[in-house]
Amino acid sequence: MTQEFWKMVLGRLNFESLDFLKAFYDPTLNEVILTGAAWAVLAGGALGVAVLTYFRLWGPMWRKYLVSVDHKRIGIMYIVLAFLMLARGVIEGVVMRAQQADGLGGGFLSADHYAQLFSTHGTIMIFFFAMPFLTGLINIVVPLQIGARDVSFPMLNSVSLGLTVSGAMLIMISLVLGKFSTGGWTAYPPYTESTFQPGVGPDYWIWSLMLAGVGSTLTGINFVVTILKERAPGMTLMKMPMFTWTALCTSILMVFALPPLTVAAGMLAYDRYLGFHFFTNALGGNMMNFANLLWLFGHPEVYILILPAFGVYSEIVATYSGKRLYGYGSLVVATMVIAILSFTVWLHHFFTMGQDANVNAAFGIATMLIGVPTGVKVYDWMATMYRGRVRFSVPMVYMVAFMMLFVIGGLTGIILANPSIDFQVHNTLFLVAHFHNMLIPGLLFGMLAGYTYWFPKVFGFRLNDKWGYVSAYCWITGFVLVFFPLYIVGLMGMTRRTVAYTNPAYEPWMIVSGIGGLVVTVALATLVLQLYVSIRDREYTRDIGGDPWDARTLEWATPSPIPAYNFAVIPHIHAREAFAVAKEAGMGYQEPKKYSDIHLPGDTYMGVIMAVFGTGFGFGMIWYMWWLAIVCFAVMAVAFVGRALRGDRAAVIIPAAQVEAEHRAWLERVRKLAPITREHEQDGTNYGVAAPDQGAAA
């Protein structure tokens, strides 16, 4: 009777699920690493709670962040989440590299543990590092670039964040309780069906992706409407900054590409929970459907990830070259073409899985075509730099490294696009090298460049340049050392996702790659160090004028740190790169004639409710605690209905007089500051007011 009762309460959870105890009865290195990771999560959580309590930050965090609908605050929370998950993802990657450096005929990890590592590494990097980071940047930057006070649906924005956080929470819980899936981030059935993995692993994958996926879909809807409906007067589509264009295309892709993931994961859940036969071996299931559904999401997803980084690079290259962006029209068209073509190439992820050669040929050609607009972009960026006075700031270092490395990655992509070659290298480390070569320079460098670039706008001080350079060079060197050897062993025939190997010819390359892993670890550490040093020395890098880089788009025409209402008065836009044009005419800082009251959306609990009860719902589903899943789902549903019946929370009204006083005070401070030339960009004298650029190119 009591046993029945506990089974109902705890579901599948039992003593064996407790990862943090495993090393105590089986102290091998493999188990110690497993247990150590569980303790790291527990200790990290405890440390976080302790710090918040000690510095009495619970109240401010709740009021300023968790219930806030301010798009900048939501963006910051997304990026904090992304950095935390990046740390875990990088460490997992380094452990895998270490294992393979030691992997000739063995190594220190069990095959099962290694499989969990590559599954969580991929899942985390795509869904809980890359997606939150770019969503955070879009959140912070897009409303500023289009001259809006907030997004169209602020409450929904908070809900999206809450759902993403709940997915990330589930992934973190999987380190402490139970095993994650060993089926890779793509989770191909039938291996992920309950016949082969009856435990909780694939269920962790299903529910964390389901929750985060719904969050991303809602983000997509929110930003398509925001960009189409909230632009300042005069900002036509073709006057939008390039980052906003890429954000628009990414948002459109989110709306249309996330549903296939929801369907694939949902059908897998039907199979696993209710005994359906969508993808099983027996009784007419068809796993090819899963491959199609997953990549119907998966390929557009690649462009969801890369397009915002392209946007960041477009902003950076114009700013740090002191020139307007070359070929704006062609960049817009290229972005849109990429967004559309991204839906026509998904089959190249499984050329070898048995379809007709003509089908393969068609998708191979489509894949090669998608390289064309990307090439256009690279030429546009080079032409922007041509005859510009390029400053090799930290973001520019990332940008230049990106242009060189990304082209190499693109070329290996063209090689893979040829089905007959793909048959030779499919499922080898050549492929692993290829997609890391696209995503690390393409996405990670872009996000870090954007982080460095927009940091002063949000926080009011610049990041430390010295440690920024160290970190950038470490990321670049580390990346090259880790992944270029993988091309070579891939061509030699080394398969991916294998824990150990027997061919001694691989070993030297694996050791080089392992050393690269150490460099990447240093890169991650210096990023943390940079943030610490920057906060410590913030008095020397103050950004008051709000324009530390002599930048070109609207967000730099505001004070730093930016006020909650963004713009004292919504500007009317008469040109592309409007702020640069205004500055050229000596009218960068105009005094508005009249101020009005500003209405801002009120706080909401919905995001917190989604994060807490979304996690509870997923946890209940994963561990068969049906009562928990039902209760949590009911709470979320009731919260929505209650919110609908009660109506929006009252708006916060900022009186015109206050806005006027704040804005005047800022203009006064700007007038008193000495404008600095670009030679002094990284000095302590750069308070964020740019001197007119005398030798400005056309």
Place this chain on the structure above:
Amino acid sequence: MSGNSTAIYAAPGLSFEAEEHHDHDHAGKALSGFWLFMMSDLIIFGLFFATYATMLTPMSYAGGPTPKDLFELPGAAMETAALLTSTLTFGFASLAVKYDMGRGKVLGWLAVTLALGMVFLGLEIREFVHMFAIGAVPERSGFLSSFFGLVPLHGAHVTAGSIWLIIMMIQIARKGVDETAKSRLARLALFWHFLDIIWIGIFSVVYLGGIA
């Protein structure tokens, strides 16, 4: 390019003109967002349809019942009649809102719509119970899995729409047909008609296609 085109403006780049008190058009934005949501939802349905179509093979029947064995027209026709009529009555509710015919009329037509939605759901559940009784359960074959993936998904949407209808009726009964109610009813109407279109797809592909 930008440099030249600004010459015609008094202020280069950007300016702060007297803020005309522009209406924020919340209803319009919400409707746009809802259209996007439905497009997204339509892709989910599209993929379930596609999966169903690929499961119409002897391999996926796995020796179990085929569409010919399972589907008969009268039941599906009754479901279709109930749902299509409900979309008509929702149209009457929308007209009652548009021409300010009063709270009573709006509530009345919404109630009829809700009742017809319930009839539809009742008929659908009766069909499922019958299928379960003769052993046509989703665990039987890939084909039945895809059927029970697609058709109850639509049913779940109708259920959600019905709950939404009830909430709207409570709101209108309490606060009348104000701007919020109008804006929400417009979206609910869109949703309800959307489900009708999906049902026409199901009727054509699953039932008519199955019997043919």
